Amino acid sequence: MTSLVTEQLSLRQRFADFLAADLQLVNEVLCEQLRSSHRLVSDLSDHVGRFRGKQIRPGLLMLFRRLTQIGSQSVRMPALNAVRLAAAVEMIHTATLVHDDLIDQSDLRRHMATVHSRWDSQTAVLMGDYLFSRAFHLAASTGDAVACQLIGRATDRTCVGELLQKHVRRPDESLTSAQLQSAEVDYFRVIRGKTGCLFGLSCLLGTRSATSSRVLELAAHRYGVRLGMAFQISDDVLDLSQSCQTTGKDARNDLENGRLTLPLIRAFRAASLEERKELAAAVEQNDPLIAELPAMKRGIDSAAATALELGRRAVGDLQRFGETPERGLLEEVSLWAAGQRTA
Incomplete structure (x- = not known):
């Protein structure tokens, strides 16, 4: 286990080091875009700025740009516009985190107070909206109408994924095999929308910033969607099996909110009648030992x-x-995201 964690930390560090110059430019744009003369807005922007972790989405955008422009005769988009799009994607992602934390009533995000727990619910809603508006304004500044359409479509699908997740059935022992099968189909639809779409968008935007090859654009998009879905499944596993000290978020948040995530669906599908009763009771009590x-x-x-x-x-x-x-x-990132990573 120690060697696995060390390997994961090493990969995260290499990812950050490899893209250090690119991500520095992205962060400079983010700081510029979120700078405000209003004290409250400035304080909120500083606070949500600390939610940035690995910055995997903007990192993917810049990494695919670098990968695609190798050997390319001409680059489709100036580097600054690619950086702006990467910053826009990061702002959209951050906006979804602010809103998610409010919906889930989570108090922690990366070991820090969430916006609604430090301020209030209305402030969290408005701050998320502000981040969305700044992201779309920044994307429009590139003059790339297609990129703006792609960003709008991915954001739309992300929101739909969140809406679907909000209204899935709570897990209980009465679920039939057909209902569990349907729940699994719904689960994949949800995670493709809420996580896969932004990952796919990042990879697609990075690729199309450096080439007009439709074949490469589609390959990059498929990679991102699959990566995002693997990332979300792994995150759902961590939610059940790790503590908040490890993840930096409230533990068993999905259980508390009655979500049927893939580990739970598969557990109920494979469980005996007696095991179903145990599972249902553990879900109801938000049992910290449910993973056992x-x-x-x-x-x-x-x-x-x-x-x-x-x-x-x-x-x-x-x-x-x-x-x-x-x-x-x-290649390493895709296998890391699919493994038992730490948050």
């Missing part, structure tokens, strides 16, 4: 295997690109 139940262990293993398969398929999507250090890093 035999049925839950099987559900977690099954979900983790699905995440790994998605990660492997994402690696396959990179075959259209040349063998470069950028591609090698992307």
Whole structure:
């Protein structure tokens, strides 16, 4: 386990080091865009700015730009516009975090107070809206109408994914096999929207900033969607099996909000009648030891295997690109996202 964690930390550091110059430019644009003469807006912007972690979405955009422009005869978009689009994607992602934390009534985000817990619910709603508006304004400044359409479509699908998730059925022992099968279909629809779309958008925007090849654009988009879905499944596994000290977020948040995530769906599908009763009781009580139940262990293993398969398929999507250090890093990222990562 220690060697795995060390390997994960090493990959995250290499990702950050590899893209240090690009992400510095992205962060400079973010600071410029969120600077305000209003004290409250400035304080809020500073606070949500600390939610930035690995910055994987803007990192993917810049990484795919670098990967695609290698050997390219001409670059489709100036570097500054690519940086602006990367910053816009990061602002959209941050806006969804602010709203998600409010919906879930989560008090922690990266070991810090969430916006609604430090200020109030109305402030969190308005701050998320402000981030969305700044992101769309920034994207429009590039003059790229197609990029703006792509950003709008991905944001739309992200919001739909969140809406669908809000109205999925709560897990209980009365769920039939058909209902569980339907719940799994709904789950994949949700995570494709709420997570996969922004990952796919990042990879697509990065690729089209450097080439007009539709083949490469589609391959990059597929990679991003699969990566995002693997990332979300892994996150749902962590929600059940890790503490808030590890993840930096409220533990078992999905349980508390009655969400049927893939580990739970698979656990209920494979459970005996007696195990279903145990699972239902653990869900109802938000039991911190739920991951120790035999049925839950099987559900977690099954979900983790699905995440790994998605990660492997994402690696396959990179075959259209040349063998470069950028591609090698992307291959590692896809398998890291699908594994038992730390937050």
